[in-house]
Amino acid sequence: xxQTATTAASDPPxxxxxxxxxxxEIWANGLWQGNPGLVQLLGLCPLLAVSNTAVNGLxxxxxxxxxxxxxxxxxxxxxxxxxxxxxxxxxxLIIATLVTVVDLSLQAWxxxxxxxxxxxxxxxxxxxxxxxxxxxxxxxxxxxPALHDGLAQGLGFALVxxxxxxxxxxxxxxxxxxxxxxxxxxxxxxxxxxxLPQGWGLLLATLxxxxxxxxxxxxxxxxxxxxxxxxxxxxxxxxxxxA
Amino acid sequence: MRLPGHRLxxxxxxxxxxxxxxxxxxxxxxxxxxRIALERERQAQAALVQLLxxxxxxxxxxxxxxxxxxxxxxxxxxxxxxxxxxxxxxLIADVTTPSGYSGDIRLLVAVDLAGQxxxxxxxxxxxxxxLGDLIERRKSSWIDQFRGRSLDDPxxxxxxxxxxxxxxxxxxxxxxxxxxxxxxxxxxxxTLARHDPDPEPMP
Numbered sequence: 386x387x388q389t390a391t392t393a394a395s396d397p398p399x400x401x402x403x404x405x406x407x408x409x410e411i412w413a414n415g416l417w418q419g420n421p422g423l424v425q426l427l428g429l430c431p432l433l434a435v436s437n438t439a440v441n442g443l444x445x446x447x448x449x450x451x452x453x454x455x456x457x458x459x460x461x462x463x464x465x466x467x468x469x470x471x472x473x474x475x476x477x478l479i480i481a482t483l484v485t486v487v488d489l490s491l492q493a494w495x496x497x498x499x500x501x502x503x504x505x506x507x508x509x510x511x512x513x514x515x516x517x518x519x520x521x522x523x524x525x526x527x528x529x530p531a532l533h534d535g536l537a538q539g540l541g542f543a544l545v546x547x548x549x550x551x552x553x554x555x556x557x558x559x560x561x562x563x564x565x566x567x568x569x570x571x572x573x574x575x576x577x578x579x580x581l582p583q584g585w586g587l588l589l590a591t592l593x594x595x596x597x598x599x600x601x602x603x604x605x606x607x608x609x610x611x612x613x614x615x616x617x618x619x620x621x622x623x624x625x626x627x628a
Numbered sequence: 629m630r631l632p633g634h635r636l637x638x639x640x641x642x643x644x645x646x647x648x649x650x651x652x653x654x655x656x657x658x659x660x661x662x663r664i665a666l667e668r669e670r671q672a673q674a675a676l677v678q679l680l681x682x683x684x685x686x687x688x689x690x691x692x693x694x695x696x697x698x699x700x701x702x703x704x705x706x707x708x709x710x711x712x713x714x715x716x717x718x719l720i721a722d723v724t725t726p727s728g729y730s731g732d733i734r735l736l737v738a739v740d741l742a743g744q745x746x747x748x749x750x751x752x753x754x755x756x757x758x759l760g761d762l763i764e765r766r767k768s769s770w771i772d773q774f775r776g777r778s779l780d781d782p783x784x785x786x787x788x789x790x791x792x793x794x795x796x797x798x799x800x801x802x803x804x805x806x807x808x809x810x811x812x813x814x815x816x817x818x819t820l821a822r823h824d825p826d827p828e829p830m831p
Contacts, residue, residue, distance in 0.1 A: 437757055467645070468638035475645045482649040486656050493660035496667035558758035588801070591757050
């Protein structure tokens, strides 16, 4: 935990224009420096379990995003009202309630979507990102930053899920965006792309070990990009000093 | 016993959060319960229509459901009778086999009065994407090979995947999945054959 915190702090901020400094930091943190999937390594249980196809990843990503935004807002509104000793159980209660509300509402009003997302929504309870954001951020911040943080962290998590799902699906099944019609309706079946001929996939990628290997590769890729960037900057700095 | 002030505050705040959570959940449950039941029923009915030609029956088979016991795999077998007018057209067995590659596979097996399979549909499974999930009709036509089969066609010992010396096609790299589905279909036929073909609908 400490390790990741220092790594996150030493990374340079992403240049995002048009938003205030604080908001920009929140977004850079959620998407890259403190990405819940790649840096904080939170929410591994749903992340590894549901990332076998791009569409599954997208489904869980969207569902998590919604619940994370709601829970951040609820916790932010309650900040200062809760006694410190019971804040964690209170957050757990809030998150569980929101997950159930979202689950029931999906089943009632978007039933076809809930048949696809149905298995993912209860999984969100096991995602520690929600509790971590509630404790580390939302409980100390006003509503608007908490909302931004929920969106940024949720989007960061969703992007990792989609990347991992797309990679595993391409290598394992040889397709991309298979079953998109389950999420977007009948027209979306045209989105499916066959990358490899039928039967050429490497089965390992779709099975659980493929999830661990794939996530490991993604984390390594991110670390590689970060270290190359810092090395490049250090080299430029020393070159500037010697000149 | 008197609680110190900060303890009291903790107890009150967690109790309040719990109370509000319970109220919200109760409210949402009341709001959604009926709609969810309705949607589930609609979905289940749609699965039946996939199995039998739409015009071939005019009742709501699931509302006349009954159970045959003992059923296959040590559980009672739910059966939905499809009727046209008063006349029985087919029995639909709702069978769940525990022998899938990754757990339960739930199938609907429609059987006509002569004991011939009219169609099989997979409703729930967790088989491997790209291999075992070809048992779904929208992914491959493998599941259609049961149409027209019955307990003596093929002979009982040939009710198996061809990899295991049977008559039926085996899905590539999914012998266990294939075998589980084949056995579930056969077990449903056997259970149906053991019982009266037209029991009275449950009151």
